[in-house]
Amino acid sequence: QVQLMESGGGTVQPGGSLKLSCTDSRGTLDLYTIGWFRQAPGKEREGVACISGVDDSTVYADSARGRFTIFRDDANDTVYLEMNSLEFEDAAVYYCAVGPPVLDVICVASRFSRWGQGTQVTVSS
Numbered sequence: 001q002v003q004l005m006e007s008g009g010g011t012v013q014p015g016g017s018l019k020l021s022c023t024d025s026r027g028t029l030d031l032y033t034i035g036w037f038r039q040a041p042g043k044e045r046e047g048v049a050c051i052s053g054v055d056d057s058t059v060y061a062d063s064a065r066g067r068f069t070i071f072r073d074d075a076n077d078t079v080y081l082e083m084n085s086l087e088f089e090d091a092a093v094y095y096c097a098v099g100p101p102v103l104d105v106i107c108v109a110s111r112f113s114r115w116g117q118g119t120q121v122t123v124s125s
Contacts, residue, residue: 009119022096038092053101
């Protein structure tokens, strides 16, 4: 039973761009806090970018700030992670996750209760 689903991963060269999408087969995402996380082999899962379900305020990891953008498209019930200037270090499985609507978003995995299965991002020359 597909619920939260990520798409848009793939292989890009350094400096390239990808746009990841997160949708929920159970319904709309626009009232929830949504987070994008990533996990590389041998590393812990880390928060990349999160968006509040209350006011759409955003939080970014230092490694993502200025290169990645998280945003909602309510008309399509989709949350996107637009990634530019990709680096080798960005290669990982990227997950979206759903958490309760909060104002001051803390972009850590423990704050999110539903997870997708992930989409692979590979950066290779």
